[in-house]
Each structure stands twice: as structure tokens, then as C-alpha cells.
Amino acid sequence: MSRIQDIAAALAGYDPQALDVDGVWTFLRELVAPAVVQETQDVALFDALGRVLASDVISPFDVPPHDNSAMDGFAFDGARLDGVSGDLTLRVIGTALAGAAWRGTVAAGEALRIMTGAVMPAGLDTVVPQEFCHVADGTVRFPASALRRGDNRRFAGEDLQAGTAALHAGTRVTPAALGLLASLGLPRVTVRRRLRVAYFSTGDEILSLGDTPREGAVYDSNRYTVFGLLTRLGCEVIDLGMVRDDPTALEATLQRAAREADAIVTSGGVSVGEADHTRAVMQRLGDMAFWRIAMRPGRPMAVGLIGGNPSHSAVLFGLPGNPVAVMVTFLAFVRPALLQMMGCNIADAAPPPLLRARSAGAIRKKPGRTEYQRGFVQQVPGALPEVRIAGNQGSGVLSSMVAANGLVVLHHGQHSVAAGDEVDVMMFDGCI
Template sequence: MTTSDNISGCLAEHDPNALPVTAAREVVRRFVEPVTTIERVALRAALGRVLAQDIVSPIDVPAHDNAAMDGYAFAGACLAQPAGIPDAADAAGAASLSLSLEVVGEALAGHPFAGTLAAGQCVRIMTGAPMPADCDTVVPQEFVTRSGARIAFDARRITTGANRRRIGEDLARGRPALFFGRIVRASDLGLMASLGIAEVAVRRRLRVAYFSTGDELRSVGEPLEAGCVYDSNRHTLFAMLSRLNVEPLDLGIVRDEPAALDAALREAAQAADVVLTSGGISVGEADFTRGTLASLGDIAFWQLAMRPGRPLAFGRIGAQGGATSKRATLFFGLPGNPVAVMVTFYQIVREALLMMSGAHASAPLQFAATCSEPIKKRAGRTEYQRGIATRAADGRWQVAPTRSQGSAVLSAMSEANCFIVLEHDQADLAAGSSVDIVPFEGLI
């Protein structure tokens, strides 16, 4: 859907005053447009960036047949000609089929054996060394008895082709190694280095502007007057945005004045692809964000059937019927309470930012756990309670809510290690019930 489409048209089947979380995500997805600018960066600078093109292997990996372990390389055809030696019997009394080979050289990683082998000959070989010509099998060194220049081993323990890695077995020349839309991880960096790739095509970093609203807010380092609080939201937003490797633009604190808010939103929309605010979305007398946004663009929804995070606005600045910006910029108006800011970011905003960055966004890891105590829940809204998950003696996961579930108690987020996901239609849960949890590790 293009930015010229009417965003409110997506809501015909829903009540925008209490939109279910799943419906809100669907609406947001319809208006996400990935950035199109492509940059070429040095390999190490690609970590955390989004691939703009497939990475196609320019070489075979491995580049040659090589040994999978230390041992002796030989032609597997020799295995068909062992001799039975009666005095080398196994536990059942059967004669072992001993194969004796002459050692005529050595192959090391980076120092291949360059000669040729005759029938009945072998080469001492180390892991990763290229297989000599006419050799296709490696017998591990622990299977072998060596005497001088000869080795002997039980031929029944080896099959032709054993312990050999084939050319192109990991990656064949011309085959994709990584696909566009992937967020480059540490293993990917190593993989591309193994292919000799020095530069990578990536999407440009998404620009996200954010600010807090409220006359009561003070920045860290300023004096704290009576009735005022320090602004924590900009710091958690900075951290969450940095984890997504976007370009964060901190616009500070905006006072509860319509003119100041209007100017801040216009500035943010001009500078960024996405604008995030915290506070000013509820129905309070001094909460101007919703009204100001309506004059600058479109609003899709402003309340969700969600806890914490009911007051959450989504829309566009400079969209149809609006305003002054040269292009439509997506806007998320997050609640003011610090826990609600984090919950709404991870449940609604995170996926949108990943998709706009050009990434193939996947849902965070989620798995089942058993409640170790009762959980109170009202049906008709999705709840994301803060939980502490532990592993029981039987290996199963169990979870308990943190001591406080208040949306202003940020210490509970630091205490917790997971979200307890309570779906829209769920009600109170008894101890022993199964719930889904989303671990913080790798997410927060």
C-alpha cells in the first residue's frame, strides 16, 4: 500500500478506540515501506546491517577435497584386497581383515602432497589438508598401527570415501550463501570472509527521531524540582533503537504546548523516516499529541486492547489531508509510563522498524512455560506481564510474575528476564497452567 492511500480505510472492520494487538500489527504492516538506498560498506562495518543483495559464493568451499580428520589418505579400492590374519582376532574369534599400506609422504594444511601414489601406498595427512591425487579415503590415526614406513588397520572399520570432505560441499561456486533481507550476524561475517568478500551491499540505516513530552520531565544532570521526574524514556528508546542498528536522533524534551509540539513533529518528520514520542497520548487535559498529529497527517489508531500500553497512537505526518513535510513519515506515539514504552516498542514498533530497514523480520523466540503461581488476567485485552523464568529439576521451564506489574515500575523490567504473553481471550490462570513466554535475552 502506498503512502497516498487513506490510512483510516484500514480500520473499517475495527474499533480504533480499542484495537486488538494482532489487528494493530496488520494495520502497521500495510504502511511500512522499506528504505531503498543501498550502500557498500567494508566487511566489518556490515555487522548488524541488512543485506541489500544475495551474497553469491565466488568460490567452492572447500576449494578442494580435503581430510576431515588426522590420519592416512589412500585409494579406497585397496579396501577390497585386505588379507585375513588369524593371529589378530576380534572378541568373537573371527580373524580381522588387516590392510597394510606403505607411507610415502605427508600432506599438511597449506602444504599439499604433490606426488603420485602407487597401489598399496598412502600419505600421512592432517585435518583440512588437500587430498592427494588418486586418494579418496582417510583412515583415522587412532585406527592404525604403524611400524616404520608401514601402517596396518582393520579394513572392516573403514568404507571408501570415509573422512573426506568434497569440493564445494559447504558452498558451491555460484550458489547463494546469504540472502537479501538478512541482518548480518557474527557467523555471517566469518562466512563472507571465508569467501574472500571484502565489501557488502547493505540498506542504509533507518533514521528514527524521538522525543519525550511533558512539563514535569527533566533530563539527567538537571536539578529536580518538586513535582518533576527524570526522563528515562529517551534512554530506553536510545538503547532499544541502538540494538536494532538504526540511526537514532534524540530531539530531547518537548513541553506541553501545542506550538512547541507542532514544531517538534514537523522537525522530526523532515529529519527522519520514523518519529517516536513518549507521553501525551492519553485523554488528559494537557495531552496535545493526538490533536496536533491529526492536523499534520492521519491517525490510524490511538488506543489498543493491551496492557500495559493502551494509549498508543499510530499514523503518518505529511500524509493525505496534512501538512507541510515533503513526504509521509510514520509516527508512533508511545505511552508515558516507562514500562509501557518498552512493551509497546517490542510488541508494535520493533517489527515495523525491522521491516522498514529492509529486514525479513521474524517474531521473537516464544515458548511454553508453567505458571508457578496464579496469574490474574482480564479477558478482552492482550497482556505482557513481566516474568522470571527458571528451569525446574525436570528440565521444564516455569515462570512467575515479578513482584510488581505496574506500568511505571521500571525496576520490574530489570528484575524480569521474560514477558509472560497472555492472549486477548484468556482470563485468570491457575498455578500450573501453561503460558507462552518471550525471553529478554537477544531481544532487550
């Protein structure tokens, strides 16, 4: 059997004409598992954003490297708090600044003015915040009840210990991770090479920008949407433009894409229309599955493998032609699959997390399919966020996608939603 057939045979209840969303996720995880990028690159830190770590990053030292103060105040031996019910007064003998260790000895009954991040001198274990203090005539006075011994002291190695993993292989480098890498003094890091993704639009009814408008034709928005989605994901994007409904041109474009890319994304031509040659060409060139997914929008979808050469097959995602359906299927299915191919760990390659919100209005829904409705989520003080349906929900209406900040996810077995009911929302932040 082919690989597609093997995966399908192992999937309980697999029906390509009525596949549920969970079944698509399971299938795609198996399909792309052998296609994870293995080549690595050594890159400067400024070039690492969005890349996937190829190996664990080991901390070369403790972080922080020494005990230090968590705030501006006065450091002292916390044993002085024992038995004191009122104010404690200590003599101030100097100031410890961040970035330079204070040299000296602090005796009993003495304190040291200290700045945030400054090294805690030996024998001192507690810092009283300066806002609790009254300073006069070389002394500091504060209520002993305001703190306990050990307060406001950061321990060496509290964040990371030398020799332990600061970041694990498969982690996608975020701005926070960049800062962590820099804090370890690492100017370079080893990452997997960027995933190469080729994409193109199909159809005689679409116009390229600059073409003269004609009756029945529309300008190709999908090419620009998919470009944005892939670029934001951190892929190396190969733009193959727009391809007419011509089998010869489609075949040549798919073969080129399979040679040059790890994955291919197309829009249009995966239904059963007479002019949809893409489906037939895909079947001839590769090991393909064609689905009717129990979802809205985005019911038709194709996935499979197309060989670029004897040792390499590109994973192909054939998306519907309607602009909103392209974005929904990309977010729900293609994005997690590409992240897995990039080498991301399971958590980073999962579909976007769902936010729980309260629906501002009623939403009609029949069980038996998953629906993704464009919505706008806003915060409500002291309560769950509220989500409102954003404009016309037609699968070709891009304006409501722009107005939305998330997709209301109405699950397979879910019925209609009443105003005030809780729903799940897939937020766009960082994706669209």
C-alpha cells in the same frame, strides 16, 4: 480516503478502541510497506554488522573450493575396507597439511597422514580419525568396522556452489554472516542505508538529568531506553530530547522530526488526558490512528504518517508514557515495523520468536487481551525451561524489567495459568 482509512477499511473487524495484537501487526505491516529504505551504500565488511543487504551476494567460487579432510587422521582409498572384518593396516607415506596441496601419488595399501582442512589427494576418499589409529614403524592400523567408505570427507561446493546466492537481499548481517562474507573474499558489500529514527519524550512531569528534583516529577527514563533500543537495532538515531506539554513546541519538534527522519518514536501524550497535547498536534499535522489495544501493559498507542515535505512522510509511533509499556510496545510492534522499513526479509522483520517454557507459579489472566509479564527463564536439565515472574509487574517498575530476561506472553484468548502449565516467552536476547 486517507492511507490510514484505506488500511482500516481493509482490516476485518477493525475497532480502534479494542484492537487486538494480531490486528496491530497486520495494520503496521501495511502502513510501513511503502516506507522501506531504498538508498544503498557500499561499505567495508567491518562496517556491515547489523546492516541489511541490498542485493543477493553471489558466491564467486565453490565453498569449500576442494575436497578436504573433516578432521585430523589418515586418508586412504575407502575401497580397502571391502571384505575386511578385523583391523586394516596401511603404510604411511607422507603428511598433507592444511593450506598446501600434497604432491604425490598414493598407491593401494598406502595412507597419507592428513590435517583438518587439507586437500584430499586424487584417489583418496576416506579419513580415519587419529584416535582410532595405532601408528608404529611407518604404518597405521585401525579397526575397519570403525568407519565406512567416504567418512570424514568434505566435498567441494558442499556449503556453497559458485554462482549461487550465499546470502539473499533483505538479510540482516549477523556476526555469522560477516564470517561467511569474509570466507568469500569480499572486502565490501552493498547494504541499504541506515534507517533514520527521531525520538523524544513528552510531558511537564518529567525531568532531564541534572534537573533539581521536585514533588510530583520523575526523571525521564524513556529517552534513554528508546535510545538503547534504537541503537541496538542499528538505526541512525536523532535525539530530540524532551518536549514540554506545549502545543507550539510539540508541533515544531514533530515537523523537524518529519523532515529529518524516516520514522518518529515518541513516549507519552497519546491518551485522552486534558494535558496530552501530543494527540491533538499529531492529528493536525498528519494522517493518524489512535488505538486502545487489548493488551497489558501498553494500551494506548498512536500510529500514522507526518509529512516532512511534499514528497516524504515519516512513520510515527506514539507510545505510552509508562516506562515498561514503552519497552513492551516497542518490542511487540515498533521493532518489527522498523526492521521492515530497514528492508529486512519477512523472517528477520518478524516479532521475536517465542520460547516454550513451564511456569513456576500461577499467573492470573482474563481472556480478551494479550498480557506481557516480565519473567526470568532458566534451564531445567531434561525438561522444558522454567520461567518465574520477575518482581512487581507495575507498568512503571523498571527494576523488574532489568531482572527479567523475557516476557511471558499470555495470549488474547488465554485464561489463568496454573503452576506447571506451559507458556510462551518472548526472550530479550539481542533486543533489550
